[in-house]
Amino acid sequence: MAMAELLTTEQYKKLAKELKFPSKSIIDGAPVSAASGRTYSTYNPATGELLAQLPACGAQDVDTAVACARSAWADGRWAKRHPADRKRALLRLADLIEQHALDLSILESLDSGKTIFDCQTVDLPETVNCLRWHAEAIDKIYDQVSPPSNDHIALIVREAIGVVGLVLPWNFPLLMLAWKIGPALAAGCSLIVKPAEETSLTALRVAELALEAGIPPGILNVVTGSGPEVGEPIGRHPDIDVVSFTGSTETGRRFLKYAAESNLKEVVLEMGGKNPCIVMDDAEDLDSVASHVVNGAYWNMGENCSAISRLIVHADVKQRLIEKIIALAESWHVGDPLDPRNRIGPLVSEEHFGKVQSYLGQGERVLYGGTTSEGRFVHPTILELEHNRVRPAREEIFGPILSVITVDSLQEAVEVANDTDYGLAASVFTANGKRALRAARSLKAGTVTVNSFGEGDITTPFGGFKQSGFGGRDNSLHAHDQYTQLKTIWLDLSGSETGEL
Ligand SMILES: NC(=O)C1=CN([C@@H]2O[C@H](COP(=O)(O)OP(=O)(O)OC[C@H]3O[C@@H](n4cnc5c(N)ncnc54)[C@H](OP(=O)(O)O)[C@@H]3O)[C@@H](O)[C@H]2O)C=CC1
Numbered sequence: 016m017a018m019a020e021l022l023t024t025e026q027y028k029k030l031a032k033e034l035k036f037p038s039k040s041i042i043d044g045a046p047v048s049a050a051s052g053r054t055y056s057t058y059n060p061a062t063g064e065l066l067a068q069l070p071a072c073g074a075q076d077v078d079t080a081v082a083c084a085r086s087a088w089a090d091g092r093w094a095k096r097h098p099a100d101r102k103r104a105l106l107r108l109a110d111l112i113e114q115h116a117l118d119l120s121i122l123e124s125l126d127s128g129k130t131i132f133d134c135q136t137v138d139l140p141e142t143v144n145c146l147r148w149h150a151e152a153i154d155k156i157y158d159q160v161s162p163p164s165n166d167h168i169a170l171i172v173r174e175a176i177g178v179v180g181l182v183l184p185w186n187f188p189l190l191m192l193a194w195k196i197g198p199a200l201a202a203g204c205s206l207i208v209k210p211a212e213e214t215s216l217t218a219l220r221v222a223e224l225a226l227e228a229g230i231p232p233g234i235l236n237v238v239t240g241s242g243p244e245v246g247e248p249i250g251r252h253p254d255i256d257v258v259s260f261t262g263s264t265e266t267g268r269r270f271l272k273y274a275a276e277s278n279l280k281e282v283v284l285e286m287g288g289k290n291p292c293i294v295m296d297d298a299e300d301l302d303s304v305a306s307h308v309v310n311g312a313y314w315n316m317g318e319n320c321s322a323i324s325r326l327i328v329h330a331d332v333k334q335r336l337i338e339k340i341i342a343l344a345e346s347w348h349v350g351d352p353l354d355p356r357n358r359i360g361p362l363v364s365e366e367h368f369g370k371v372q373s374y375l376g377q378g379e380r381v382l383y384g385g386t387t388s389e390g391r392f393v394h395p396t397i398l399e400l401e402h403n404r405v406r407p408a409r410e411e412i413f414g415p416i417l418s419v420i421t422v423d424s425l426q427e428a429v430e431v432a433n434d435t436d437y438g439l440a441a442s443v444f445t446a447n448g449k450r451a452l453r454a455a456r457s458l459k460a461g462t463v464t465v466n467s468f469g470e471g472d473i474t475t476p477f478g479g480f481k482q483s484g485f486g487g488r489d490n491s492l493h494a495h496d497q498y499t500q501l502k503t504i505w506l507d508l509s510g511s512e513t514g515e516l
């Protein structure tokens with residue numbers, strides 16, 4: 016997809032004034048209020064300005080959405096459509112999102128505090144790419160045939176699972192929506208989406224575009240409201256077949272409990288990280304290493320489950336590397352997210368700002384930054400830690416704070432890297448190919464990058480080990496496993512003793 020054309024702040028602000036903000040949930044193809052009539056306010060994290068009042072839905076609204084999704088599933092209005100038809104509709108949705116990319120980027124930036132630069136150059140293009148990729152897969156996935164005996168043949172087929180609950184985080188509202196709805200719609204499921212309360216606007220807009228694209232009513236339902244009031248009823252609903260969740264490990268754990276206490280629905284959890292980046296003394300091109308570290312640590316304000324949060328660096332290169340990181344971080348301007356020169360916007364909420372701030376001023380040596388500015392802005396920060404047992408090394412901060420831990424060998428580096436409850440992503444920089452591969456194989460993480468840091472790609476599975484992940488993967492064809500189940504169909508070929516047909 017071509018690089019989006021960036022405008023001036025004044026142009027973005029003018030367009031923002033003309034935007035129409037969604038104000039209803041979407042159930043069965045129609046805009047609806049909460050059954051209780053209650054609403055909540057959603058604000059622009061950069062200015063505190065009120066953006067919209069949205070329905071504060073609850074269990075009754077979840078019941079309605081599930082009943083609609085179930086009846087849409089039962090009559091086959093989406094699941095039983097010809098695969099080529101489903102593919103066309105999903106491609107059309109991707110096209111419509113692309114046509115509305117500028118408006119959606121502004122809406123996303125206003126709602127979440129993400130910079131317009133990131134929204135236009137990453138979130139929107141990747142959202143479109145993700146939906147197209149899964150749409151294209153619809154008529155290219157084949158089932159299997161197994162040879163259990165000479166007298167039998169068995170078909171191993173994948174069937175769409177049915178009604179799906181998708182509970183989303185606030186850090187990549189559109190992109191995480193796409194990561195979940197792309198494969199779920201491709202599989203033919205009916206969906207109930209619960210966006211994060213703070214960042215629901217773009218999901219609602221996408222649900223409107225889905226109807227325009229020809230995805231039938233009742234297939235993509237979006238129910239707004241809080242975690243306890245909408246998320247929990249989804250988790251506990253007896254007529255939902257699978258929940259796919261992205262968010263904190265603490266909330267992910269709750270979904271396992273909800274499932275255990277209800278219908279044992281399948282649960283897929285994509286949760287936090289405390290991602291190590293190992294840099295050895297023989298790492299080539301420290302300028303490039305520094306650039307990967309800065310991107311990995313500060314992109315999206317560090318509000319990223321796969322952000323680099325622990326730099327585990329060999330003593331012999333530490334000083335030089337830190338100097339280069341600081342020089343690059345200087346160009347990560349902090350401020351108005353609608354200014355396309357800025358790379359760091361505000362944190363998403365007052366509560367989250369408070370959490371991130373709580374890691375500053377706690378006695379760790381500040382090598383860079385450590386400051387905040389009015390309006391929930393945290394400046395790119397580097398903390399030097401004496402060891403891996405202190406709070407900033409153990410807890411997911413989810414802000415632009417990089418912790419540095421010094422080591423003397425690759426062995427020690429891998430031990431420190433693995434000394435965490437999380438296991439989402441890791442990276443290792445060394446010129447020695449064999450050692451790099453050995454380290455990659457020893458690192459307990461769902462994704463390991465060697466001599467680079469990458470967020471992955473639609474073609475590669477994304478998910479974690481240990482308390483970072485459970486039950487499945489987003490992205491790639493493996494994502495379809497979340498929304499399908501395997502069925503074996505045996506065919507009897509016996510009957511001829513002589514071998515005659
Ligand atoms: N892995 C990741 O990508 C993410 C990790 N995080 C981590 O989690 C921390 C806290 O962020 P937070 O927003 O609270 O993350 P949560 O995990 O609480 O939120 C993720 C989603 O779960 C919903 N939810 C919250 N509580 C419940 C519940 N009791 N039952 C069912 N659903 C629920 C939320 O709803 P709502 O917010 O509307 O109440 C939201 O839609 C962050 O600081 C960060 O460390 C956060 C976001 C993404």
Ligand SMILES: CCCCCC/C=C/C(=O)O
Nearest residue numbers: 141186261319320321470
């Ligand atoms: C272009 C890829 C962006 C990947 C962002 C992944 C973040 C996931 C999360 O925080 O859950």
